[in-house]
Amino acid sequence: MTEKKLGFVGGGQMANALLGGAVAANVVQPQGVVIAEPDREKWPTLQQKFAGCQIVDDPVELLSRCDRVVLAVKPHVLRAIAPTLARNQTPEHLFVSIAAGVSLDELQTLLSTERVIRVMPNTPCLVRAGASAVAASDSVAENDIAWAEMLFRAVGLVVRVPDDLLHAVTGVSGSGPAYLYLVIEALSDGGVSQGLPRDIATRLAAQTVLGAAQMVLETGTHPGQLKDQVTSPSGTTIAALRTLEEKGVRSAMIEAVARCAQRSRELGKAE
Numbered sequence: 001m002t003e004k005k006l007g008f009v010g011g012g013q014m015a016n017a018l019l020g021g022a023v024a025a026n027v028v029q030p031q032g033v034v035i036a037e038p039d040r041e042k043w044p045t046l047q048q049k050f051a052g053c054q055i056v057d058d059p060v061e062l063l064s065r066c067d068r069v070v071l072a073v074k075p076h077v078l079r080a081i082a083p084t085l086a087r088n089q090t091p092e093h094l095f096v097s098i099a100a101g102v103s104l105d106e107l108q109t110l111l112s113t114e115r116v117i118r119v120m121p122n123t124p125c126l127v128r129a130g131a132s133a134v135a136a137s138d139s140v141a142e143n144d145i146a147w148a149e150m151l152f153r154a155v156g157l158v159v160r161v162p163d164d165l166l167h168a169v170t171g172v173s174g175s176g177p178a179y180l181y182l183v184i185e186a187l188s189d190g191g192v193s194q195g196l197p198r199d200i201a202t203r204l205a206a207q208t209v210l211g212a213a214q215m216v217l218e219t220g221t222h223p224g225q226l227k228d229q230v231t232s233p234s235g236t237t238i239a240a241l242r243t244l245e246e247k248g249v250r251s252a253m254i255e256a257v258a259r260c261a262q263r264s265r266e267l268g269k270a271e
Contacts, residue, residue: 007066009059009081011037011046014098015072017125019050021154024128036062063088068147071097078102082110089113094140096148100170101268104137104163114139117148120169121155123177130156131173135163157217167268171261179256184209 006028008015015035022028030050036059037043043055056062059081063069071078078099089095089111096117097107107116117140121132132152136145149158161169184205191201216223231237244250 004067005032005034005054005065007034007036007062007069008072009036009062009069009085010072010077011035011039011042011055012072013123013126014121015070016046016049017128017130017155018070018072018121018151019053021125021128022151023050025154027151027154034062034065059085060088063090063093067092068094069096070151071095071099073099075099075102079110086110086112091115094144096151100174101264103268104135108137115144116140117145118163118166119148119152120166120174121152122173122175125152125155128155131176132156132158133161133166133169133173134158135161135166137163167261167264168257170264171257171259174264175260179253180209 006022008019019028019030019033019035023030029052031052033050033053035046035050035053035055036057037046037055038057040057046053046055054065063085073081078097079102085095091113093113094115094117095107095111095113096119098119098121100120102110102118104116104118107118108114114137117134117136119132119134121130124130125132130152132155134145134149134152136148145160149160152158184202187205187208188198188202191204192198196204212226215221215226219226227241231241
């Protein structure tokens with residue numbers, strides 16, 4: 001391939017998020033991107049957002065132009081198009097899949113290549129505050145893994161884990177935003193119950209979650225220690241924390257992660 005481009009199979013929300021972050025971070029320019037999107041109604045929006053990119057409706061055409069390919073489609077779509085991709089891939093192609101529950105072993109079998117990387121991102125990638133975990137087999141070159149990490153770092157935090165730990169990642173960060181939306185909503189409800197207007201209560205709750213997360217990430221301090229720094233003897237915070245412990249909030253969160261990870265394993269085996 002004389003002109004090597006970055007390909008996205010699928011032009012949905014996550015592809016938009018990744019490409020938007022990569023362009024903003026100068027990882028790639030729109031002129032160096034090909035998007036395979038069968039829904040032509042999405043084409044005008046993609047062309048407007050990423051002026052200069054090439055859009056096709058056939059992934060085979062994308063493979064002929066790209067050496068690095070992000071598979072930004074749902075698991076059932078990936079499994080449906082995999083035979084076509086497998087017939088047309090070459091040793092030069094690197095595939096990066098974000099399809100949940102499709103293991104590295106299955107991806108290598110489906111695509112007839114060992115040059116496969118698997119990533120579990122989450123929806124805050126849409127606002128470039130995502131958390132993504134990257135897994136790759138020993139047969140994938142380090143520079144290819146580093147490139148994938150650079151791509152996802154453009155939309156948030158990136159960690160590297162073994163493939164079998166991506167179920168745990170799903171439980172913590174993949175589905176984690178939903179748990180925290182519940183927390184934000186509950187905090188807002190609590191504020192409203194004490195007389196705050198709904199919009200103010202929700203903004204305060206959301207900013208508090210954001211600020212607490214930033215404190216953990218930027219200070220590197222254990223969250224338990226940060227909690228203790230806020231908790232005065234016989235004060236308001238310890239009274240609230242006692243109630244949370246009595247209601248089993250900590251245990252519920254741990255169990256939620258465990259249940260989510262288990263369901264991820266079940267879904268992976270069901271296909």
